Amino acid sequence: MDGRRFLVTGGAGYVGSHLVLTLVERGAEVVVMDDLRQGHRGAVPPGVELVQDSIADRRRLAEVFAAWKFDAVFHFAALSLVGESMRDPLRYCSENLSNSLAVADAAVKAGCLRFVLSSTAALFGNPKVVPIPEEAELAPTNAYGDSKLMVEKALGWADQVHGLRSACLRYFNAAGADPQGRIGEDHEPETHLVPLAIGAALGTRPPLTVFGTDYPTPDGTCIRDYVHVLDLADAHIRVLDRLEQASVRYNIGNGTGYSVKQVIEAVERISGRPVPHGFGPRRAGDPAMLVASSARLRQETGWAPRFAALDDIVRTAWDWHSRHPKGYDDRG
Numbered sequence: 109m110d111g112r113r114f115l116v117t118g119g120a121g122y123v124g125s126h127l128v129l130t131l132v133e134r135g136a137e138v139v140v141m142d143d144l145r146q147g148h149r150g151a152v153p154p155g156v157e158l159v160q161d162s163i164a165d166r167r168r169l170a171e172v173f174a175a176w177k178f179d180a181v182f183h184f185a186a187l188s189l190v191g192e193s194m195r196d197p198l199r200y201c202s203e204n205l206s207n208s209l210a211v212a213d214a215a216v217k218a219g220c221l222r223f224v225l226s227s228t229a230a231l232f233g234n235p236k237v238v239p240i241p242e243e244a245e246l247a248p249t250n251a252y253g254d255s256k257l258m259v260e261k262a263l264g265w266a267d268q269v270h271g272l273r274s275a276c277l278r279y280f281n282a283a284g285a286d287p288q289g290r291i292g293e294d295h296e297p298e299t300h301l302v303p304l305a306i307g308a309a310l311g312t313r314p315p316l317t318v319f320g321t322d323y324p325t326p327d328g329t330c331i332r333d334y335v336h337v338l339d340l341a342d343a344h345i346r347v348l349d350r351l352e353q354a355s356v357r358y359n360i361g362n363g364t365g366y367s368v369k370q371v372i373e374a375v376e377r378i379s380g381r382p383v384p385h386g387f388g389p390r391r392a393g394d395p396a397m398l399v400a401s402s403a404r405l406r407q408e409t410g411w412a413p414r415f416a417a418l419d420d421i422v423r424t425a426w427d428w429h430s431r432h433p434k435g436y437d438d439r440g
């Protein structure tokens with residue numbers, strides 16, 4: 109990647125920072141634009157320029173695109189919580205759509221015609237076919253998923269009219285951390301299952317509540333496909349070559365589903381500690397089961413996960429959280 113330069117919006121956040129680290133390790137130059145509402149300065153490697161402003165600021169975006177000539181944009185910055193989106197759907201729809209369009213518009217105006225979107229499994233709602241291929245019906249059960257679907261659709265028009273080639277990467281559940289322990293997952297509030305279960309085991313967080321035990325799954329709890337953040341990062345880099353031919357859409361997961369109870373058991377195995385937990389009602393907007401078919405990504409890009417096993421994913425997360433029980437230093 110030597111000599112190539114990329115803009116990463118949301119690059120101080122959880123998934124974005126793992127891509128930034130990977131890009132830098134492979135010799136690319138990276139500029140991060142992140143207002144740090146969730147991200148951390150400590151997640152951005154030394155030598156990477158951090159523009160600490162909101163992507164909602166179109167003037168600032170234009171300045172950033174004018175100051176550097178980018179080979180592509182990786183767009184992570186978004187509101188991304190299923191539960192929150194069902195309490196504030198209008199904010200999710202408006203902010204995720206308008207901010208993404210602001211980034212895409214600035215890219216088009218600057219002549220940067222390669223765009224990689226952090227999309228989501230939440231596009232598929234309750235799928236009829238599992239594992240879920242790209243052609244599956246798009247029917248989100250929550251406002252967050254629908255906001256990303258709107259962005260995907262708008263990017264289709266931007267390709268047709270402006271030649272903006274986009275890769276919409278539908279991640280399933282991102283989990284894990286850099287195995288060297290340099291960066292990890294640190295949100296406030298934290299809502300994701302793996303860090304909450306680990307926090308409960310460490311005693312740094314309250315006991316976990318399992319949301320719903322009456323889903324149509326073998327043990328009654330929701331099933332998700334957990335994919336390691338570094339495997340996601342690798343997919344981002346691989347799709348760049350595909351973009352030279354056409355816009356693409358890929359589902360990214362390991363193809364294996366684990367229930368909430370199985371994730372709790374994995375954390376107990378890896379940590380050697382119990383995960384204190386109780387049971388509560390379903391969380392609004394949660395589909396019962398999301399498992400990816402990543403066959404197209406594998407065939408077309410040669411992608412293969414390095415951390416396909418749940419225990420391997422959980423181990424990297426456990427290592428980071430047990431060494432950083434308070435998260436990044438900026439948490440005090």
Ligand SMILES: NC(=O)c1ccc[n+]([C@@H]2O[C@H](COP(=O)([O-])OP(=O)(O)OC[C@H]3O[C@@H](n4cnc5c(N)ncnc54)[C@H](O)[C@@H]3O)[C@@H](O)[C@H]2O)c1
Nearest residue numbers: 118121122123142143145146147162163185186188226282
């Ligand atoms: N974590 C997952 O399991 C998962 C799964 C599917 C898709 N995604 C998508 O991946 C992306 C990253 O998710 P994440 O889990 O790393 O979230 P995150 O909250 O850790 O990262 C998002 C980053 O964007 C920044 N940001 C948000 N709004 C901004 C704005 N207006 N201007 C500038 N910066 C802003 C935040 O400060 C944060 O650092 C999101 O688009 C999300 O929808 C995540």
Ligand SMILES: O=c1ccn([C@@H]2O[C@H](COP(=O)(O)OP(=O)(O)O[C@H]3O[C@H](CO)[C@@H](O)[C@H](O)[C@H]3O)[C@@H](O)[C@H]2O)c(=O)[nH]1
Nearest residue numbers: 188190228229230280281299300301317318319330368394
């Ligand atoms: O305290 C908790 C937190 C979560 N869960 C359950 O654990 C599963 C995973 O939840 P979570 O870690 O919050 O992830 P999701 O809601 O599945 O959403 C993630 O994965 C989606 C793709 O599947 C992405 O689009 C989202 O951005 C990302 O937050 C779900 O069944 C939740 O109901 C609990 O039971 N208790």
